[in-house]
Amino acid sequence: xxxxxxxxxxxxxxxxxxxxxxxxxxxxxxxxxxxxxxxxxxxxxxxxxxxxxxxxxxxxxxxxxxxxxxxxxxxxxxxxxxxxxxxxxxxxxxxxxxxxxxxxxxxxxxxxxxxxxxxxxxxxxxxxxxxxxxxxxxxxxxxxxxxxxxxxxxxxxxxxxxxxxxxxxxxxxxxxxxxxxxxxxxxxxxxxxxxxxxxxxxxxxxxxxxxxxxxxxxxxxxxxxxxxxxxxxxxxxxxxxxxxxxxxxxxxxxxxxxxxxxxxxxxxxxxxxxxxxxxxxxxxxxxxxxxxxxxxxxxxxxxxxxxxxxxxxxxx
Amino acid sequence: xxxxxxxxxxxxxxxxxxxxxxxxxxxxxxxxxxxxxxxxxxxxxxxxxxxxxxxxxxxxxxxxxxxxxxxxxxxxxxxxxxxxxxxxxxxxxxxxxxxxxxxxxxxxxxxxxxxxxxxxxxxxxxxxxxxxxxxxxxxxxxxxxxxxxxxxxxxxxxxxxxxxxxxxxxxxxxxxxxxxxxxxxxxxxxxxxxxxxxxxxxxxxxxxxxxxxxxxxxxxxxxxxxxxxxxxxxxxxxxxxxxxxxxxxxxxxxxxxxxxxxxxxxxxxxxxx
Numbered sequence: 001x002x003x004x005x006x007x008x009x010x011x012x013x014x015x016x017x018x019x020x021x022x023x024x025x026x027x028x029x030x031x032x033x034x035x036x037x038x039x040x041x042x043x044x045x046x047x048x049x050x051x052x053x054x055x056x057x058x059x060x061x062x063x064x065x066x067x068x069x070x071x072x073x074x075x076x077x078x079x080x081x082x083x084x085x086x087x088x089x090x091x092x093x094x095x096x097x098x099x100x101x102x103x104x105x106x107x108x109x110x111x112x113x114x115x116x117x118x119x120x121x122x123x124x125x126x127x128x129x130x131x132x133x134x135x136x137x138x139x140x141x142x143x144x145x146x147x148x149x150x151x152x153x154x155x156x157x158x159x160x161x162x163x164x165x166x167x168x169x170x171x172x173x174x175x176x177x178x179x180x181x182x183x184x185x186x187x188x189x190x191x192x193x194x195x196x197x198x199x200x201x202x203x204x205x206x207x208x209x210x211x212x213x214x215x216x217x218x219x220x221x222x223x224x225x226x227x228x229x230x231x232x233x234x235x236x237x238x239x240x241x242x243x244x245x246x247x248x249x250x251x252x253x254x255x256x257x258x259x260x261x262x263x264x265x266x267x268x269x270x271x272x273x274x275x276x277x278x279x280x281x282x283x284x285x286x287x288x289x290x291x292x293x294x295x296x297x298x299x300x301x302x303x304x305x306x307x308x309x310x311x312x313x314x315x316x
Numbered sequence: 317x318x319x320x321x322x323x324x325x326x327x328x329x330x331x332x333x334x335x336x337x338x339x340x341x342x343x344x345x346x347x348x349x350x351x352x353x354x355x356x357x358x359x360x361x362x363x364x365x366x367x368x369x370x371x372x373x374x375x376x377x378x379x380x381x382x383x384x385x386x387x388x389x390x391x392x393x394x395x396x397x398x399x400x401x402x403x404x405x406x407x408x409x410x411x412x413x414x415x416x417x418x419x420x421x422x423x424x425x426x427x428x429x430x431x432x433x434x435x436x437x438x439x440x441x442x443x444x445x446x447x448x449x450x451x452x453x454x455x456x457x458x459x460x461x462x463x464x465x466x467x468x469x470x471x472x473x474x475x476x477x478x479x480x481x482x483x484x485x486x487x488x489x490x491x492x493x494x495x496x497x498x499x500x501x502x503x504x505x506x507x508x509x510x511x512x513x514x515x516x517x518x519x520x521x522x523x524x525x526x527x528x529x530x531x532x533x534x535x536x537x538x539x540x541x542x543x544x545x546x547x548x549x550x551x552x553x554x555x556x557x558x559x560x561x562x563x564x565x566x567x568x569x570x571x572x573x574x575x576x577x578x579x580x581x582x583x584x585x586x587x588x589x
Contacts, residue, residue, distance in 0.1 A: 026453070050449065050484070058442045058476035065446020068424075068432060070377070071453070073446075088436055089473070093443055097424045097433040 004167035005142035007199075008106040011163050012037025014146040015074060015104075016044050018153055025153065026066055028052055028075045030059045035165075036076040036106045056081045060089035060103070067099040072153060078112075079105035079121035079162060083128055094158050095131045102152050103128075106163040109249035110277070110294055111199065111287035113165065120282035126254020128160040129227050135159040135180060136227040138248075138256070140201035143172035144184075144224055151180050164249075166287045168199045171222075183230035189217035192305050193237035196247040197223050197256045200275075200296060204247050207301035218305060226256050229263055238268040243308045245273045247301055249291075252276040271311055273304045318365065318536055326532050329399065330360040331588050334561045336395035336408055338584045342576050344412035347420070350571040352392035354496040354529070354556040355463060359396045361535045362461055371401040374428040380458050381447050383432045385440020386465035386494065387421040388573070393430070394418050402429035438471025440464065441491060445480045448489040459543070462491045467499030470508045475520070481549040482521025489549045490542050491522075494529065496558035498569045517551040529554030563587045 019025050019041050026048045033039040033051065042049035052059040056077050063073040075082070082105040083090070094101045105124065112120045128136050137152065137159060139145040145163065152159040171186070178184070186201070187208050196204035201222045208218045219241055221233060237244060244264065246257035257274030264270055277294050291297060318326075333356045341347035359382075363369070367380040384393045391411065398405045403417070410416035417426040421435030432443050444462040451458050464474065481489055493513065501507050510516075517524045523545045527534045535554070542550040558572070559565025562584040576584055 026450075048453065052480060053476075053483075055473075055476035055479070057439075057473045058445075058480055061439050061442025061473065061477065062446040062449070062480060064439075065432075065443035065448075066450050067446070068443065069447045069450030069454075071450050089439060089442070092433070092436040093439045 002169035004169055006165060006167045007139050007142060007145040007163040008037045008165060010142035010145035011104055011106070011149055012040040014149050016040040018150060019045050019048065022072065022153060024070065024072045026050065026071045026073050028059050028063050028073060030054055030056050030077040030081065032077050038074070038076045056085040057089045060086040060101070061093050063101045064089070064093040064099050067101045072100055072102065074102045074104050076104045076106060078119060079108035079124040080119055083121060083124040087127060091131055095134050098133055098157055100156055100158070102159045102161065104149070104161045104163060107165045108162045109164060109198070110282045110290040110296070111164055111166045111249065113287045113290065114284050116284040117281035122251045122277045122282060123254065124162060125226055125250050125256065126258070129254060129259065133157065134227065135225070136162070137180065137225050138162045138197040139224055140198055140222050141168055141171045143170055143174060143176055144178055144222070147176065147178035148180065148224060151178060155180055162198065164199055169202045171202060171205070178224065181225045181228045181230055183233040184222040184224065185219065185233065186222055187218070187220040189219040190241060191217045192243045192245065192308055193219040193221060193241045194245045194247060194301065194305065195221045195223050195234070195237070195256065195260050197226060198249050200247040200249055203298045204301055206298045207305065210298065210302050211305055216305060216309060223256055226259055229259055231263060234260060234263055235267055238264045238270045243271045243312055245275060245301065245304045245308060247275040249296055250276055251279060253279055271308055273308055275300055275304050323532050326360055326364055329364055330356045331561065333360055333392065333395040333399060335585060335588050336398070337391040338562065338576065338581060338588070340391045340394065340408050340411040342581045343409055345575050346412050347391055347575070348388040348573045349391070350498065350558040350565060351386060351465060351494065351496060352389045353560045353562060353565065354558045355389055355392050355494045356560065357530045357532060358463065358492060358494065358535060358554055359392050361532060361539065363396045363400050365536060366539045367461065368458065371429065374402060378456055378458050381431045381460045383440045383444050383460070383462040384422055384434055385462050386437065386468050387434030390420065390422050393422055397429040403427065437465070437468040438473040441474055441477035441481070444489055444491070445477055445484070445486060448486040449484060451488050458488070460489050462489070464491060464493050466493055466495045466497065466504050466510060467507070469493060469510045478517065478520040478522065485547050486549045487546050490539070490552065491549065492552045492554055494556050495553050496556045498558045498567070498572065500572050502569055513553050522549050522551045524551045524553065526553045527555065529556035530560060561588050
């Protein structure tokens with residue numbers, strides 16, 4: 001069993017480390033610093049940490065002001081509050097003036113678990129993707145989280161980073177390099193491509209293994225940046241493998257699946273099947289139980305690829 | 317204290333700013349004259365007497381900042397910035413037109429001197445707090461000024477931000493409410509009464525002044541006094557007249573976002589001359 005780490009924990013660690021190297025980094029939280037893990041930075045750099053209380057709109061607005069004065073603010077809360085409660089502040093005070101604010105939202109998706117549907121963001125990627133100029137990053141593991149948070153610091157402009165609550169397997173070696181907008185090909189294959197993001201990348205790899213045993217060779221892409229999409233890698237996948245399954249812990253509406261389908265439909269049309277949350281809210285339960293109930297499993301990915309194979313064979 | 321000559325200069329400058337406002341809105345056939353005219357004296361005082369700014373260096377790190385949180389009053393900001401030399405006065409005629417730097421609501425990416433893009437109400441005070449926090453972190457002694465509308469403070473975010481300013485003891489922040497008493501649908505007291513203002517801001521931990529927002533002597537003396545307040549943010553409640561200076565617009569709710577006809581335009585210019 002691979003070593004595990006929650007992406008939020010990786011975020012907390014790297015943020016505190018980056019804070020040492022870059023004095024411009026300031027961090028804001030809305031009374032959730034122990035959960036979002038910004039508490040690590042807060043303990044190390046108390047004068048550069050601002051607890052804004054339970055006031056997400058004010059937090060994002062304040063972050064905009066700090067950025068306008070030259071700081072690199074990271075604002076953290078749960079994804080559901082960051083993109084819901086503070087949407088207008090993100091749109092009008094951050095993205096519209098293109099201010100250098102990094103929104104690192106944790107507890108995204110169903111794997112929030114027991115807190116239930118009110119706290120499980122299933123539409124945050126869709127909301128952030130629709131904002132002009134917003135970069136949207138969904139890291140798959142602890143290593144990529146650290147690398148991509150670092151890349152976000154070096155990128156000038158607003159970035160949304162989607163992080164999760166549960167510990168997930170480490171997929172990359174410590175020194176793996178990541179570039180915003182450049183997907184990682186984790187496995188080559190000529191038959192089909194599985195494009196996954198976030199915690200579903202590990203499951204996509206497992207599915208590819210099972211499929212390989214049955215003679216179906218799938219390519220697996222970790223699309224850690226949903227926007228801008230790695231169009232080059234996707235175009236190649238469409239051209240070389242002829243069919244794509246997308247996998248995400250997010251609604252099938254507006255997220256990775258939509259982004260991929262939109263792109264290939266306009267460039268190199270191939271069949272696309274989207275594995276994700278089917279336009280419903282989540283509920284309370286253990287993370288694994290929820291992933292099972294809402295169809296975010298290795299089996300469902302395998303099934304989707306086989307469906308793609310049958311459809312293709314039938315000329316559909 | 318400024319002398320009579322300077323006061324007269326400021327009064328005349330404010331009248332010129334008002335003429336620009338009426339002209340811009342008329343030429344654009346769109347825009348918000350009422351709440352721009354009510355704030356003309358306040359902005360003239362800030363930009364021509366109080367703020368430490370250099371129009372040649374709009375990005376100077378030590379400059380004072382001004383945020384027009386009530387972004388729909390963009391004509392008054394544009395008129396003052398143009399008169400102060402941030403861009404040519406002639407450009408005012410492009411207001412709200414295609415390809416203009418003078419957007420319907422202020423856009424910091426387009427126009428020098430605009431410190432923050434605003435328009436969606438209730439957000440400017442949070443942004444001002446961020447700038448004030450950054451100033452403290454960087455040990456820079458600049459001040460951040462923010463102008464709020466009286467209708468605008470019905471937005472909940474303003475009160476979240478009000479807590480933040482006091483919690484972080486932002487004594488480098490001075491907020492002003494343009495208390496003209498009217499919003500689009502009627503008197504603020506009838507639409508959603510934000511009062512009692514003094515008591516509310518005081519209860520939120522602010523030092524509060526109440527002034528006549530059209531009396532330059534009082535505006536300047538208060539802005540000076542505000543700089544001496546330590547350990548807490550300052551709120552200046554400026555009692556103003558919506559449409560101030562134009563006879564038929566004064567205290568008339570319908571002039572929030574209405575454009576004058578040709579005859580009304582001439583009447584307005586004559587009122588301001």
